[in-house]
Amino acid sequence: MPAATPLPPGPAVLTLYSAADLLTGPGCPVCRYADEAASRYLAWFALEGHGDATAVTRLCASLGMCPRHTRGLMSQPGAARRLTALYRYLVRAALDRLAGRAARLAGCPGCEHDDGAAGRALETLLEGLADGPVLDRCRELGGLCIPHVRAASARGDQRVIAWLAQTMTAAITVGPAGSGPGWLAGIDHDADARLALREALPAGALPGSGVCAACLDAGRAEQAQLARLAGSSDRGPDRRLLLCHGHLGDLVAAARGPGVAPLLAWQAECLTAALTRPASFRRRRGIRPADCPVCLASEDAAQRAVDDLRGRLRGAPTAPGFPLCVRHLLRLKAADPRAAQVIAPDAIERGGQLAAELDAAFSKGTWAHRHEAKGPEMTAWRRAAAFLDGGVFCGSPPRGN
Ligand SMILES: [Zn+2]
Ligand SMILES: [Zn+2]
Ligand SMILES: [Zn+2]
Numbered sequence: 001m002p003a004a005t006p007l008p009p010g011p012a013v014l015t016l017y018s019a020a021d022l023l024t025g026p027g028c029p030v031c032r033y034a035d036e037a038a039s040r041y042l043a044w045f046a047l048e049g050h051g052d053a054t055a056v057t058r059l060c061a062s063l064g065m066c067p068r069h070t071r072g073l074m075s076q077p078g079a080a081r082r083l084t085a086l087y088r089y090l091v092r093a094a095l096d097r098l099a100g101r102a103a104r105l106a107g108c109p110g111c112e113h114d115d116g117a118a119g120r121a122l123e124t125l126l127e128g129l130a131d132g133p134v135l136d137r138c139r140e141l142g143g144l145c146i147p148h149v150r151a152a153s154a155r156g157d158q159r160v161i162a163w164l165a166q167t168m169t170a171a172i173t174v175g176p177a178g179s180g181p182g183w184l185a186g187i188d189h190d191a192d193a194r195l196a197l198r199e200a201l202p203a204g205a206l207p208g209s210g211v212c213a214a215c216l217d218a219g220r221a222e223q224a225q226l227a228r229l230a231g232s233s234d235r236g237p238d239r240r241l242l243l244c245h246g247h248l249g250d251l252v253a254a255a256r257g258p259g260v261a262p263l264l265a266w267q268a269e270c271l272t273a274a275l276t277r278p279a280s281f282r283r284r285r286g287i288r289p290a291d292c293p294v295c296l297a298s299e300d301a302a303q304r305a306v307d308d309l310r311g312r313l314r315g316a317p318t319a320p321g322f323p324l325c326v327r328h329l330l331r332l333k334a335a336d337p338r339a340a341q342v343i344a345p346d347a348i349e350r351g352g353q354l355a356a357e358l359d360a361a362f363s364k365g366t367w368a369h370r371h372e373a374k375g376p377e378m379t380a381w382r383r384a385a386a387f388l389d390g391g392v393f394c395g396s397p398p399r400g401n
């Protein structure tokens with residue numbers, strides 16, 4: 001009798017033989033491939049990954065996924081049960097980190113997977129563009145979106161990049177048949193969720209809410225900077241105002257309708273301005289996503305909040321009640337273990353309570369305990385996500401409590 005087919009050890013890699021496999025319809029071919037790969041990854045996680053020992057161990061090393069991927073996991077059907085089980089491990093891994101020595105967290109495995117898929121698609125397309133018919137087909141379909149022309153600039157040959165930039169500019173005004181210009185911002189299924197979370201961002205202080213002070217300040221700075229860019233009337237081709245994929249998605253999601261095309265035209269100009277810098281400079285530094293003005297403002301605000309807290313803890317080493325999410329607390333610990341030691345016991349206590357709630361919720365989800373009354377512990381997985389990284393709710397209190 002033949003043996004059963006073994007379960008795949010990881011998410012399947014989408015077949016990709018040539019650029020022709022990518023050029024199957026209008027819109028950015030890299031987005032289409034990367035989006036398909038990303039949704040397969042999330043589906044794999046829901047079906048198998050969440051219970052796979054290797055995948056869970058990997059997630060413990062990064063204390064979960066990044067905010068964007070975590071929101072993706074949370075929006076899947078059956079997320080409550082799956083993430084209750086997963087966060088039992090993640091919260092305990094965080095408690096070990098808080099009690100032990102400061103060590104670097106691994107990157108988000110979801111981002112590693114998606115970046116790998118986009119990189120493969122981009123590489124294949126750039127190779128294919130040496131061929132005339134492939135080039136014509138790519139032009140006919142509109143070329144690449146703004147974030148992927150930017151990504152291509154770090155890899156491709158100068159002439160191909162210049163051609164891609166021209167095709168991108170032409171697509172803003174003409175565009176492939178039957179589509180609006182919105183695809184030029186790149187695919188971003190998370191943009192509406194971020195918009196809703198930012199709109200709910202509290203204006204004042206949040207005493208007793210447990211919200212991370214650094215994530216809250218970062219969220220407010222991000223919102224203010226996005227509002228400034230959206231409201232600006234004089235938008236020139238300034239490479240310093242070129243936004244990363246996520247923040248371009250934020251501007252487009254907030255603008256909607258007729259406001260979208262001018263924003264995209266402006267960002268395409270900013271990208272063209274960045275591309276006209278000397279090639280030697282770009283090879284050395286690249287056009288880094290970290291140069292996005294909104295990322296910089298938000299990162300600065302978070303760092304200021306951590307530094308400010310560090311100063312206060314140094315001045316009053318017994319002062320309690322300064323909450324940080326685990327991610328920011330670990331950052332403080334790496335910079336100043338003595339200051340972190342003042343608030344770590346409070347975080348360890350909160351983490352211990354969450355672990356107990358997650359255990360209770362997990363138990364009530366089993367058949368043997370299905371009749372037990374369910375209480376607030378059933379939403380502990382949402383609070384656990386915010387405890388590990390306040391960016392999951394863009395700095396707001398966890399939703400769905
Ligand atoms: Zn794209
Ligand atoms: Zn991620
Ligand atoms: Zn935080």
Ligand SMILES: [Zn+2]
Pocket residue numbers: 243244245246247289292293294295296
């Ligand atoms: Zn950004």
